[in-house]
Amino acid sequence: MEDPRRIRIFTVSQRFQVKENLRALRLGKRLIFAALFTMVTCGTGVILLIFELVPPILCHFVENCLFLNPFLICLVTMYSSPALQQEFEKAFPSCRFVRNTEKPDISATVEPIVDLKKSLEMETNLYFKQLSDSWV
Structure with missing residues (x-):
């Protein structure tokens, strides 16, 4: 999705879904x-x-x-989510034996948009239409 030669532009919801799927796969790999x-x-x-x-x-x-x-398995699950890991380490400061070596991906690609407000409105409407269709 981040390849600069790619012609297709992915929406925010598609990017979010891909990142959530990758996060779930990482958690599954750790639990296995x-x-x-x-x-x-x-x-x-x-x-x-x-x-x-x-x-x-x-x-x-x-x-x-x-x-x-x-x-x-509970320890692995707690250390797989950054929010749960922070709360767990606050509650038990002596349990800081696992260090996360992954660096968060902070790079983002910005696509040139002529009319930003219209594009965001169209994307939001499309996202909620797809969401309502998926629950039918």
Whole structure:
């Protein structure tokens, strides 16, 4: 969408939808990683217990890993949204162990518009018409 050679001009609503879809995909990728990490950890523990490579008393650690799965997923979800991350870090200042290395995209392309007010009005009307059509 940001390619300068592109002829098509995307509306504000289309840009917003694409950015929301990308954000949802990033969150899904993080949640899948957290779930896989928990499954591998618990699966390894179960295999070690089955083949009696560790003492049976360690069964409690495997059970606790299984029960902590929602805790891990909640942490990943909280740190995926900047607003939730800020509120969480305000409530628990000692939990600032995850740093976001992504820099927000602040670049914007401005398309030349002859009559700005008319164009904005047309885009707004089109957006709300599409919104009302989608709810029918």
